[in-house]
Amino acid sequence: MTALSAPVDDGERVLAGISLALLGNLAFASADAVVKLLSVRYSVFQLAFMQASFATIPLMVLVMKHGGPGRLRVxxxxxxxxxxxxxxxxxxCGVYAYSQLPLADSYAIAFSTPLIVTLLSIPLLGEKVGIHRWGAVVVGLVGVLIMVRPGFAAVGPGHGAMFVAAVNGAFVVLLMRKIARLEQPAVMVTAAVGGQILVNIPGMIWTFQTPALADLGLAALGGLAMGSAQFLIVRGLSLAPASAVAPMQYSMMLWAVIYGAVLFATPVDPILLAGASIVIGSGLYIMHRERRRGRTLRAHV
Incomplete structure (x- = not known):
């Protein structure tokens, strides 16, 4: 009876992990929407600082869940x-992009991160990229060109900032490959939130404006959403494999379209969605090939 029930239990754990990841990505999108709402009144540095500061509240819940600060080992x-x-x-860079672009445009560019990871893994990790992954990269880059439409649509600083954020995210992914299994999840989340606070302190001091009480409450809501999203993703990864959790990030495009229409009256751009679909498809295929490659490597160890 136990042997028969084990697959059901595993299936329920994976489903729970995916559900938490979906909820976490909704929280991330909500935090980004709050940033965009406030970006007309406050600097990028102040917004990023306030968001990260309030995100420390759910972060402390995660730290206490892992035994408190005294149990953290770096x-x-x-x-x-x-x-x-x-x-x-x-x-x-992401906060600046959100202040300049519709959320859907920002996410569409951000989704190119798996393509950049594949390209950077060659010189930085010495990985060999086969024809299937190369094909997915080329197709994904075509999708990016369809979205950005250089020469046909205005390309501004917001696009550049989001592309820099995507490249930066690729470096983070490569770094996480090296240390994620060696460091506690609470340590990695603390580093991310603490880094955002540290990086933005100088600019925040230089551009600080006393926020209105309503704006402070909105910033708190966004920061709590961001911190809770980190908690939900970490919990999701503890229940389901990364190969099942990672693709859930693409659900953020749905929320970007909804928030864009409801909060910012942003019309749905079919060309953008078509390009984003190509990028998402190529990213999913790269994840699939990475998963197969990981299984092959483990089989030969």
Whole structure:
């Protein structure tokens, strides 16, 4: 009876992990929508700082769940610090992009991160990329060109900032491949939130404006959503494999379209959605090939 029930239990765990990941990505999209709402009144640095500061509240819940601050052990302090600084820089670029572009446009560019990871893994990790992954990269880049439409649509600083954030995110992914299994999840989340606070302190001081009480409450809501999203994704990864959890990030495009229509009166761009679909498809295929490659490597160990 136990043997028969085990697959059901595993299936329920995976389903729970996927559900938490979907909820976490909704929380991320909600936090980004709050940033965009407030970006007309406050600087990028102040917004990123406030968001990260309020995100420390659910972060402390995660830390206490892992035994409190005294139980945190950093095995590779320099790499963890680098992870935090990269997360802080990328987060600031993302906040700027959200202030300049519709959320759907920003996410569409951000979804090119798996393509960039594949390209960077060749010089940085010495990986060999086969014809299938190369094909997926080429197709994905075509999707990016369809979305951005250089020469046909205005390409501004917001597009550049989001592309920098995507490249930065690729470096974070490569770094996480090296240390994620060695460091506690609470350490990695603390580094990301702490890095965003640290990176934005100078600019926040220089551009600070006393927020209205309603704006402060909205910023708190966004920060709590961001911190809770980190908690939900970590919990989801503890229940389901990364190969099942990672693709759930693409659900953010749905929320971007909904928030764009409801909060910002942004019309749905069919060309953008077509390009985004190509990028998402190529990203999913790369994840599939990475998963098969990982199984092959383990089989030969």
């Amino acid at each position: 095995r590779h302090p320099r790499l963890v610090l680098l992870r935090g600084l990269l997360a802080g820089f990328g987060g600031t």
